[in-house]
Amino acid sequence: MDTPARTQSTRLDPYVDRYAARTAGMTASEIRALFAVASRPEVVSLAGGMPNISGLPLDVVGEAISGLLRDNGPMALQYSSGQGEPELREQITEVMRLEGINAHPDDVVVTVGSQQAVDLVTRVFCDPGDVVICEAPSYVGALGVFKAYQCDVVHAEVDADGLVPEALRQAIAAVKAAGKRIKFLYTIPNFHNPAGVTMTAERRLEVIDICRREGVLVLEDNPYGLLGFDQEPMRAIRADAPDGVIYLGSFSKTFSPGMRVGWALAPHSVREKLVLAQESATLCPPTFNQFAVSAYLREHDWQGQIKQMREMYRERRDAMNEALHDLMPASCEWNVPAGGFFVWLKLPPGVDAKGMLPRAVTARVAYVPGTAFFADGFGTGYMRLSFCYPTPERIREGVRRLAGVLEAEMELRETFGASAPPRRIGGGYDGPTSDLT
Numbered sequence: 001m002d003t004p005a006r007t008q009s010t011r012l013d014p015y016v017d018r019y020a021a022r023t024a025g026m027t028a029s030e031i032r033a034l035f036a037v038a039s040r041p042e043v044v045s046l047a048g049g050m051p052n053i054s055g056l057p058l059d060v061v062g063e064a065i066s067g068l069l070r071d072n073g074p075m076a077l078q079y080s081s082g083q084g085e086p087e088l089r090e091q092i093t094e095v096m097r098l099e100g101i102n103a104h105p106d107d108v109v110v111t112v113g114s115q116q117a118v119d120l121v122t123r124v125f126c127d128p129g130d131v132v133i134c135e136a137p138s139y140v141g142a143l144g145v146f147k148a149y150q151c152d153v154v155h156a157e158v159d160a161d162g163l164v165p166e167a168l169r170q171a172i173a174a175v176k177a178a179g180k181r182i183k184f185l186y187t188i189p190n191f192h193n194p195a196g197v198t199m200t201a202e203r204r205l206e207v208i209d210i211c212r213r214e215g216v217l218v219l220e221d222n223p224y225g226l227l228g229f230d231q232e233p234m235r236a237i238r239a240d241a242p243d244g245v246i247y248l249g250s251f252s253k254t255f256s257p258g259m260r261v262g263w264a265l266a267p268h269s270v271r272e273k274l275v276l277a278q279e280s281a282t283l284c285p286p287t288f289n290q291f292a293v294s295a296y297l298r299e300h301d302w303q304g305q306i307k308q309m310r311e312m313y314r315e316r317r318d319a320m321n322e323a324l325h326d327l328m329p330a331s332c333e334w335n336v337p338a339g340g341f342f343v344w345l346k347l348p349p350g351v352d353a354k355g356m357l358p359r360a361v362t363a364r365v366a367y368v369p370g371t372a373f374f375a376d377g378f379g380t381g382y383m384r385l386s387f388c389y390p391t392p393e394r395i396r397e398g399v400r401r402l403a404g405v406l407e408a409e410m411e412l413r414e415t416f417g418a419s420a421p422p423r424r425i426g427g428g429y430d431g432p433t434s435d436l437t
């Protein structure tokens with residue numbers, strides 16, 4: 001049989017007047033095309049947040065998977081519960097105990113990565129026009145979900161100690177004064193994506209107190225919490241506010257993102273709604289993957305594996321920090337993250353990270369411009385640099401190239417005054433791409 005010709009993406013879309021209004025919020029990223037170039041081997045990508053799984057014991061994983069098929073194949077290859085496999089939910093409660101959470105497996109819902117958990121929670125809570133308070137900046141993939149459900153995102157600032165309580169108070173007051181409904185606060189307390197910061201223990205309690213007083217539910221998204229470089233895991237917000245928090249976790253960063261196994265821990269009534277939403281979305285999360293993650297946790301020293309990952313990421317964080325110190329113009333500022341994958345870099349005044357990106361990619365280095373992490377067009381003077389994937393040598397080389405591009409940009413600005421970029425791509429949120437995890 002002949003293969004049908006590939007449809008040209010330039011053709012007019014015959015369905016253009018039939019899509020639901022919510023698809024207007026599902027915009028393709030203007031920088032997606034650049035990321036296609038950025039994935040070429042000659043480009044050092046400091047853009048994508050891909051976990052570095054090169055250290056995973058593939059033989060152990062392979063053994064666990066073949067044992068699973070041998071001993072439990074018919075079950076592992078079958079539909080299963082919409083809430084997720086009981087053994088895995090039990091194991092998830094053990095993982096969460098490392099962060100002070102004492103939960104019952106009944107209150108856990110297994111999801112297709114924590115990304116799906118953000119989607120299900122938003123689906124269950126948000127009508128168009130409802131407000132979600134997000135940190136400024138916030139995770140691009142969550143902003144994409146909120147936009148797809150036509151929520152209004154209101155940002156509250158973060159500083160080196162995480163979400164600023166006074167900014168949260170002000171955001172809540174402003175939304176209430178405008179007569180709108182806040183459905184939840186979305187926060188990433190540990191090793192924030194993209195800001196790299198961690199909320200202090202005092203601030204966590206203050207955030208709980210504010211949200212309790214104001215009747216605001218907290219959505220605590222915590223994929224990086226076990227990846228601290230020099231510290232034991234911090235106590236989760238959920239640990240001190242079981243009734244006011246939906247907690248999201250994931251095996252993507254501590255085992256394998258390809259497994260697509262994450263979870264939500266929610267107050268009982270919410271959990272029931274999430275299971276119904278999960279059933280309507282997927283019937284059940286992938287049974288096979290759940291069994292595989294379960295076997296990995298059961299048969300492997302997963303905590304030892306995480307320790308190795310922390311050391312590997314720490315080495316990369318140090319390489320990036322050193323390279324930034326040695327090579328970047330003095331007027332740049334950045335934080336030194338205590339865990340996770342990301343450095344948030346503030347550019348010299350007037351430099352536009354998005355405008356500069358094509359020139360950076362030409363110089364064979366990529367990053368994510370700050371505007372991707374705001375719903376309101378802010379962030380032109382910032383960029384996210386990830387150190388998780390490239391080797392320390394490649395990180396240094398990437399920073400060297402980036403410093404060269406930045407210096408050329410600054411020289412241009414000095415010579416010609418204002419906007420060096422030949423084309424100012426409009427600000428605002430970009431929509432998620434696979435490079436923007």
Ligand SMILES: Cc1ncc(COP(=O)(O)O)c(C=O)c1O
Pocket residue numbers: 049112113114115116139141188193221223249250251252257260261262436437
């Ligand atoms: C803050 C945050 N939340 C959620 C996710 C989604 O992770 P996954 O769906 O792989 O669990 C990511 C991925 O990068 C993330 O950084």
